[in-house]
Amino acid sequence: MALLRRRRAIHGWLLLTPALVMLTTFAFYPSVATIWTSLWSRGTRRNPSEFVGTGNYQRIFDDPTFWTVAWNNILYAAVTIPVSIGLALVMALWANARIPARSFVRTAYFTPTMLPMIAAANLWLFFFTPGFGVLDQIGALFGAPSVNWLGQPETALWAVCIVTIWKEAGFFMIFYLAALQTIPPDLEEAADIEGASRWTYTRRVVLPLLMPTTLFILVNAMINSVKLIDHLFILTKGGPNDASKLMLYYIWENAFAFFDAPAAAAMTVLVLAVLGALAAFQFFVIDRRTHYR
Amino acid sequence: MSLLRHIEPLLALVLAVIWISPLVFAFWAAFHTSTDAVNFNLLAPWTLENFRTAWEGAPWLRYFLNSFLLVSSVLIGQFILCTLAGFAFAQVEFRGKDIVFVLVLLQLFILPEVLIVENYRIAVQLGLIDSILGIGAPYMASAFGIFLMRQAFKSVPRELDEMARVEGCSLLGVLWRVYVPAARPTYLAYALVSVSTHWNNFLWPLVVTNSDTTRPLTVGLSIFAAPENGVDISVISAATVMVIAPLLILFLIFQRQFVQAFLRAGIK
Numbered sequence: 001m002a003l004l005r006r007r008r009a010i011h012g013w014l015l016l017t018p019a020l021v022m023l024t025t026f027a028f029y030p031s032v033a034t035i036w037t038s039l040w041s042r043g044t045r046r047n048p049s050e051f052v053g054t055g056n057y058q059r060i061f062d063d064p065t066f067w068t069v070a071w072n073n074i075l076y077a078a079v080t081i082p083v084s085i086g087l088a089l090v091m092a093l094w095a096n097a098r099i100p101a102r103s104f105v106r107t108a109y110f111t112p113t114m115l116p117m118i119a120a121a122n123l124w125l126f127f128f129t130p131g132f133g134v135l136d137q138i139g140a141l142f143g144a145p146s147v148n149w150l151g152q153p154e155t156a157l158w159a160v161c162i163v164t165i166w167k168e169a170g171f172f173m174i175f176y177l178a179a180l181q182t183i184p185p186d187l188e189e190a191a192d193i194e195g196a197s198r199w200t201y202t203r204r205v206v207l208p209l210l211m212p213t214t215l216f217i218l219v220n221a222m223i224n225s226v227k228l229i230d231h232l233f234i235l236t237k238g239g240p241n242d243a244s245k246l247m248l249y250y251i252w253e254n255a256f257a258f259f260d261a262p263a264a265a266a267m268t269v270l271v272l273a274v275l276g277a278l279a280a281f282q283f284f285v286i287d288r289r290t291h292y293r
Numbered sequence: 294m295s296l297l298r299h300i301e302p303l304l305a306l307v308l309a310v311i312w313i314s315p316l317v318f319a320f321w322a323a324f325h326t327s328t329d330a331v332n333f334n335l336l337a338p339w340t341l342e343n344f345r346t347a348w349e350g351a352p353w354l355r356y357f358l359n360s361f362l363l364v365s366s367v368l369i370g371q372f373i374l375c376t377l378a379g380f381a382f383a384q385v386e387f388r389g390k391d392i393v394f395v396l397v398l399l400q401l402f403i404l405p406e407v408l409i410v411e412n413y414r415i416a417v418q419l420g421l422i423d424s425i426l427g428i429g430a431p432y433m434a435s436a437f438g439i440f441l442m443r444q445a446f447k448s449v450p451r452e453l454d455e456m457a458r459v460e461g462c463s464l465l466g467v468l469w470r471v472y473v474p475a476a477r478p479t480y481l482a483y484a485l486v487s488v489s490t491h492w493n494n495f496l497w498p499l500v501v502t503n504s505d506t507t508r509p510l511t512v513g514l515s516i517f518a519a520p521e522n523g524v525d526i527s528v529i530s531a532a533t534v535m536v537i538a539p540l541l542i543l544f545l546i547f548q549r550q551f552v553q554a555f556l557r558a559g560i561k
Contacts, residue, residue: 008387011464015381016393019374022434027400030411037318037411094305101306107548111316114544114551115537116512122518122533126322126526134318137333156531157329166312171555178556227406230495233515248406248496255410256500271407279402290499
């Protein structure tokens, strides 16, 4: 029996080895190495890098751009997460209802999900361009002045948010749609018999039943608010004046445009801390409630 | 209330039209001269000139090939690694399994995108810079895939497994003959999600490639359409349509399967 157990353990670890080697190389080791890099100064040919402790963190905290970018990213999350989740819910309720042209509606909502962010940015460029862009031309019909959506600090981040929402909402809709289809129809009949309005039924029955889905989507939306930055490369490059710069873009810029790997590493550590908190939230709060083993 | 009931389908349709309009505009602009496109001259003649200009402006065939090689190599790597690991987590009992599983799940949050600084350094050390393998390697052992395969293997009836063992199948034999065929729908779902993710991926490929012989479509498109290159809007639209066409056509044909795939991947 003990022999059998030992053999099983060997088999188990052998099966895991390839995946664990890859995960260690490209996830676990780099996470630890990032922390290590963030503690050393940037080496130049004359001055080799030396241990500076929290020096790099001090440096990024003293950098006003870092705070602008952090604030932008918080705004970006605060706008895109609730709006895309709310829209996704509305879309799902509609796509699930008996309406004409339902399959067209579903396809229209979902299609942006299939596009690369870079392509999405190109499509929207056509909308945002001042003068002859679609938004300006529509505005002109109502006598509104031309707006340089991407070129002025007041609107650049909003334009970036719009593209993200456009891309995300249809994706989240799918999960709501699936959840809606598992709600037994007798619940609606019962509500009808009780004389409950559709609004009451939606609010008191449907929304609570969708709660686990909402939490799942919420975690995904939070991760996306860190991850979805590709469109910046096309639309604004973080400008003007850093007004639309997001954290991951700034990390990329520090590492690969300014060649300041320690600063980039220090920022990465902060992002990892946020993502770690999110993971803890997922494991200890959400998984406690929804058992899907 | 009944007024709302009549307005709602209309609103749903309006939103759908708004949602699809960027795509429709780009499509329309791709087939018209840029002056006609920006003036919304609906009666303007259609032209393929933009596609010719775009096609000659960059080595698209190479980009298509690179993207194709990339998604295939990632998919093969993921299938092998995630099948083995998912099987170990689902059907082999050994000590320490649960702790390792939680560690693996952590990767759902430690995104490869966020680790670009150190992953670049590792790619340099492993000689993977500017190679298709270098773009794909960080994604091959995906926690998401391992989790997905574990769930799929868990639902395979134990009797099938025992029957195969009685007939003298080895552990890998059981995996290959019983579990892999039983999980076929999950493989299909995972393949669709993986292919569309990596066909569309941008940041890491941008960082790790530096020549046209390895760049995937997204990176090629971003260079081609960069505002400083001053390419006109119709040509950019043509290039964009060209890049998204394969996946979009595939999606429109296999729409049901795609949607099911995303669902299966998300919910289980």
